Amino acid sequence: MNESEPLSLVWLRRDLRLHDNAALYCALKSGRPVVPVFIFDRTILDDLDDRTDRRVEFLVQEVNRLHNELAKMESTIIVRYGHPVEVWKELIEQYSIGEVFANRDYEVYAKERDKAIGDLLKEHNIGFQTGKDQTIFDQDEILTGKKTPYTVFTPYSRKWHDKLDTFYLKSYPTEEYFGQFWQTKPTPVPTLTDMDFQPVKEPFPPRTVPDTLLDNYAKTRDFPALPESTSELSMHLRFGTISIRDLSRQAKEASNKTFLNELCWRDFYFQVLDHFPHVEKNSFRRQYDQIEWRNNEDEFDKWCRGETGYPIVDAGMRQLNTIGWMHNRVRMITASFLCKHLLIDWRWGEAYFGKKLRDYDLSANNGGWQWAAGSGTDAAPYFRVFNPTLQAKKFDPENEYVEQWVPEVNKGDYPKPMVEHTMARQRAIDTYKKTLAK
Known part of the structure; x- marks a missing residue:
């Protein structure tokens, strides 16, 4: 292929695969040589406190996988570390770009980012196509x-x-058009160290069911x-x-x-x-923003550490802190406990999950937390309050899950419950009722 021929660039974000990829398929069908692009976005990465963040390690692993797959086809993926607008300014200078393809994202930041990039590309008469994929x-x-x-x-x-x-x-039959990848030498991929991150070196879950x-x-x-x-x-x-x-x-x-x-x-x-983009920072049901949360920082810290005295809650939080993942049933139990038993703002818990979850996804995390708080789209009334003890008996009847993560549960040094369930349930109902009656 002609080195000076305009390229079709595929900007990968939440779609790190060559198989069945809508944006990649459209690019491959464009008739131009195709090169994927991935940006380690400093707008996001610079805000991460934990420099052993599993998500970053996973991204490096998967980008290297794509790099190797493309190298076998004598092609490459362009990988950069920086702020997207600055990176795209550099790419426009370095390459002859005919069009850019990407798959849509639905978060507020992503929409603002894509608008800025779209405007930048338009200034240089470069098309920017986005479509559905995820x-x-x-x-x-x-x-x-x-x-x-x-x-x-x-x-x-x-x-x-x-x-x-x-x-x-x-599926989009991308494999039929792999001959459209730009034939060029592989380009280097930034390492974790290059971005000031360190590996956790834990295996990630398999991608099959x-x-x-x-x-x-x-x-x-x-x-x-x-x-x-x-x-x-x-x-x-x-x-x-x-x-x-x-x-x-x-x-x-x-x-x-x-x-x-x-x-x-x-x-x-x-x-x-x-x-309804307001849900990113506010309750879906606006009146729930008036709830008088207790927001006790000491109690929040105990919840974060898994030291509440409720074994199923503590097991879930310790699983999260240890491996960056928590079973979905236990996510509901721990979230309900924070919002209802401790009357701590769901946004505190949502943010903590956002820091720890290796599978963190804003829409699902936000939806789950607002479900637990009663402030979201769910039609259930606010007086739904999970009883952690009954939840444990029902879903961990042999205590296997609890004993795996809270081995001291049957010993004398395990703390007593930090709050009594019946009292906490009634306190939550009264607080919600007082607010929503206004």
């Missing part, structure tokens, strides 16, 4: 009869499942001690190292509506964030 349905594809966004999950999910056919689950998991998912998914009770694919979905279409198709072919429903929740929270 969701099955996005933007205005699932609307009510009045053509408005859904704000309750159940009716949204009915329409989502009804519309889910082979058209939306079909065993059929046995799908067969038993509905029965096992709420029990945190069971091996392979959940897929742990959330990290791969977050960074797009697997295809949402492939995964949804596998679940649909297995007639596993329970698993599909979890993917439906993911789409739902994306569209809530897209249509």
Whole structure:
């Protein structure tokens, strides 16, 4: 291919794969030589306190994987570390760019970033195309009869499942066009050390779903001690190292509506964030911003450390602190405890999860925390308060999960509960009722 020929650049963000990638497919079909681009965004990375952040290590691993895949095709991926606008200014100077392709993101920062890049490219007469990839349905594809966004999950999910056919689950056949990759020498990839990060060196979850998991998912998914009770694919979905279409198709072919429903929740929270961006910093239901939170910092610290005296809560927080992941049932229990038992602002917990979770995704994290606080889209009343003791008996009946993470639970040095459940439940209900009655 002619070195001076204009290139099609594919800006990868949450879609770190060559297989079934919408933006990559459009670029490969453009007729120009194609080069993927990835930016380690300092706007995000500079704010990370933990320099052993698992997400950064995972990104380096996956970008190197792409680098190696492309090198085998005598091509490369352009990888930079910096602020996106500055990086794109450099790329415009260094390369002849015909068009840039990317897959849509729905977070406020991402939208602002993409607008800035789009404006910059337009100044240089370079096209910027974005499309759907990380969701099955996005933007205005699932609307009510009045053509408005859904704000309750159940009716949204009915329409989502009804519309889910082979058209939306079909993969983009990118492999057929790999000959369009620009033939050039591989370029270096920044290391963790280059970006002032250090490795954790823990294995990341596999990117496949065993059929046995799908067969038993509905029965096992709420029990945190069971091996392979959940897929742990959330990290791969977050960074797009697997295809949402492939995964949804596998679940649909297995007639596993329970698993599909979890993917439906993911789409739902994306569209809530897209249509109602105020949820990023405020309650979906605005009146809940008036809740008189206690926000006791000492109690918050005990919750963070897993020293509440409630074994299932402490087990969850210690699992999170140790491996950067927590079982979904336990996420609900720990979140409910913080918001309802301790009356601490859900945003404190959301931010802590955001620092620790290797699969952190703003839309899902925000949606889950607002669900726990009662301030979100969920139709359940505010007086839903999980009893941690009963939750443990139901979902960890043999105490296996608790004993794995809280080995001192049956010893004399394990702390007593920091708050009594019945009192805390009533205090939460009274506080919410007082606020919402105004």
